[in-house]
Amino acid sequence: MRSRSSTDRLEALSLEIERKLQKALSSNSQRLQILQQLFADIALKVDDRARDAIMSENDDGIAPVDEREDGRLCFYEILANHFVRVPESGRRILELIVQLWSQSFASNIFALLFHKWLFEAPLDGKEISLRYSSALVQGATNVFWIDIQTNTRHFLSLYHYLLEDVALIPDRLTKISLQVQKLKIEPVLLHYLSCMSILQGLELRLSTSTRLKACLYSFTSPGGLTYPTRAVRHAAWNTLDLLFPVGRYPRHVISLFFRLLYPWYWPSSCWNFVGTCAMTIYYYILNLLVSTWESLRRHSHRRTHSE
Incomplete structure (x- = not known):
């Protein structure tokens, strides 16, 4: 009733x-x-x-x-x-x-x-x-x-x-790898890869997981103009390591081994590595100086109040 x-x-x-x-x-x-x-x-x-x-x-x-x-x-x-x-x-x-x-x-x-x-x-x-x-x-x-x-x-x-x-229902997740491979505009692809972190922890079907791994791995390969840019490669690596942490280090070792087979990639890789290290050291020193200055300022402020 x-x-x-x-x-x-x-x-x-x-x-x-x-x-x-x-x-x-x-x-x-x-x-x-x-x-x-x-x-x-x-x-x-x-x-x-x-x-x-x-x-x-x-x-x-x-x-x-x-x-x-x-x-x-x-x-x-x-x-x-x-x-x-x-x-x-x-x-x-x-x-x-x-x-x-x-x-x-x-x-x-x-x-x-x-x-x-x-x-x-x-x-x-x-x-x-x-x-x-x-x-x-x-x-x-x-x-x-x-x-x-x-x-x-x-x-x-x-x-x-x-x-x-x-x-996020299983039948729709199977289409993710197909959709990613159709994206050709870098900002859109980077945004899509960053949003895929929501899949972390989900139990994917074996076929879906295999296709997604292969799709993400295909974006990690360096090359000429038709290959993914450096930003896309790093985003793909981050997403791949986040969604599939098992086998993370062997994947990177294998990737490094294959890159060593192509000497013409070495100069750009070395330059990017040196640039990344320099920026890391720069920000580390800058952060150290700022934290030291803040510590001295707080110490001086406390001493002034105590007097």
Whole structure:
């Protein structure tokens, strides 16, 4: 009985969202204000009384309030689960959002309400999936910056779902090595390699682990213009050693042995080594001077106070 009652209340909330979207579509002068208010409404915290009224026993995709860092449960989390269980309930809302695509807050509302539906409900075609995915990326980026600028975590469950239930599931991890090999722009590749540290500690499939090792190792080879730059090689080594610490030293020894077979790489390698050592010594001496100066200054300050 409670489950049926909660479903009815969620349907009523869906109708209210649909009504506001209809109003935004028909009112040019107040469209932005209506969409902004709707976005604020679905991001509101659910109080205890409302939570008991609209949550059902089937909401297993929502973390309990007592397990949350901020103890906050928002309306969009419950509605996102509802639209996965009852896709027909959100179909009209989705059609209205599509008509408001170019408006501010439309992608934000889509990302909050349909981020689970996009990955768990069947879609009609690849083109539609691409359009919705673009809107999700834009909306998730927008709400991310809203949290950053307001120093809050209202949309943490959205990021957690996209990371834990979308990006890091085994079937999707198999595509990482293919994606990395397609990257040709150095800053993008460096950023991608640095972000791969999140895979540390995950139990990867043997095939995925083997492909990823081979992919990262391919970025460690020096060479001509078509080979990875020095920055990429070092980033690849760091990522490889972080994700696969077993066999770290043998890998470096083997790499050094193969580099010795190509004498034309020796001058650049020696120059980089000397430059790195010089910079290390310079910063060490600078840090030593600064720490000595701070120590003398504190000692003089204490002696002055004691006198």
